[in-house]
Amino acid sequence: MVPKAGTGEIKAMYIIGENPLVSDPDLNHAAHCFEHLDFLVVQDIFLTETARMADVVLPSKCFAEKDGTFSNTERRVQRVRQAVNPPGLSKDDWQITCEIGSRMGYAMTYPDSEAVFTELASLTPSYAGISYARIANEGIHWPCPTPEHPGTPILHGAQFTRGKGLFHAIDWIAPAEQADDDYPLYLTTGRVLYHYHTGTMTMKSDGLNERSPESFVEITQGDAVGLGIADGDQVTIASRRGEICARVHVSPKAVDGTVFIPFHFAKAAANRLTNAALDPVSGIPEFKVCAVKVSKAA
Numbered sequence: 693m694v695p696k697a698g699t700g701e702i703k704a705m706y707i708i709g710e711n712p713l714v715s716d717p718d719l720n721h722a723a724h725c726f727e728h729l730d731f732l733v734v735q736d737i738f739l740t741e742t743a744r745m746a747d748v749v750l751p752s753k754c755f756a757e758k759d760g761t762f763s764n765t766e767r768r769v770q771r772v773r774q775a776v777n778p779p780g781l782s783k784d785d786w787q788i789t790c791e792i793g794s795r796m797g798y799a800m801t802y803p804d805s806e807a808v809f810t811e812l813a814s815l816t817p818s819y820a821g822i823s824y825a826r827i828a829n830e831g832i833h834w835p836c837p838t839p840e841h842p843g844t845p846i847l848h849g850a851q852f853t854r855g856k857g858l859f860h861a862i863d864w865i866a867p868a869e870q871a872d873d874d875y876p877l878y879l880t881t882g883r884v885l886y887h888y889h890t891g892t893m894t895m896k897s898d899g900l901n902e903r904s905p906e907s908f909v910e911i912t913q914g915d916a917v918g919l920g921i922a923d924g925d926q927v928t929i930a931s932r933r934g935e936i937c938a939r940v941h942v943s944p945k946a947v948d949g950t951v952f953i954p955f956h957f958a959k960a961a962a963n964r965l966t967n968a969a970l971d972p973v974s975g976i977p978e979f980k981v982c983a984v985k986v987s988k989a990a
Contacts, residue, residue, distance in 0.1 A: 698725030
């Protein structure tokens with residue numbers, strides 16, 4: 693979608709709870725593409741880097757400010773209940789969706805989140821047996837096809853749904869970008885324990901920021917010596933797409949020829965460096981490998 697925004701094929705975007713102007717690869721190009729949109733709407737709980745570019749920001753409630761359900765990655769459907777009052781004019785996500793639908797000519801009126809969930813369960817066979825009453829105290833794993841069904845904590849027991857597993861042989865494909873004399877190191881990106889994704893929420897926590905206050909570049913002792921840098925130095929990391937500054941962490945976890953940078957920190961966004969080349973099958977960008985050079989900051 694982002695490249696198509698840049699070419700004009702996509703004219704408008706409505707982004708809910710995501711911050712692509714920190715999480716997308718090749719951020720300079722991504723920002724250029726977003727600037728080409730005729731209309732950008734962002735629905736979120738904070739004014740993120742992406743929300744600052746929006747024509748309209750729709751303020752939604754956070755998890756502690758609303759009633760409803762969450763389905764986690766083990767398929768457990770769990771109740772959440774409002775613990776604190778929301779600020780300003782923020783609304784439940786479902787209320788925002790319903791108001792938009794109604795203003796576009798499709799009346800969507802529900803008294804509360806339970807009514808929304810009841811409709812969802814009536815139309816979704818894997819949720820058919822789940823109700824607010826059944827998950828009042830403990831969540832239930834879908835599929836749960838009937839009100840008497842206990843739920844399915846283990847999805848594939850004796851066999852997969854299709855029988856045997858399906859495996860595909862694939863050919864190894866080299867990274868789109870190779871290290872060379874100009875950019876001699878490989879960059880890989882990832883997470884740190886204390887922050888989640890683009891730090892939209894975790895960086896509002898003083899305790900987490902104390903543990904992980906800034907971006908860093910993790911490098912081996914041998915590579916650091918070869919570059920004339922030391923642990924704690926401020927360095928510039930540059931790729932063919934951009935550059936950032938970060939502090940050096942000499943680490944035994946690093947691999948010779950490769951540096952690691954977490955992508956959470958907008959002030960030193962690793963994704964200013966990463967390559968937007970796409971995997972030919974999944975369409976996922978090549979976040980985990982690009983060529984960079986590291987030098988001591990002036």
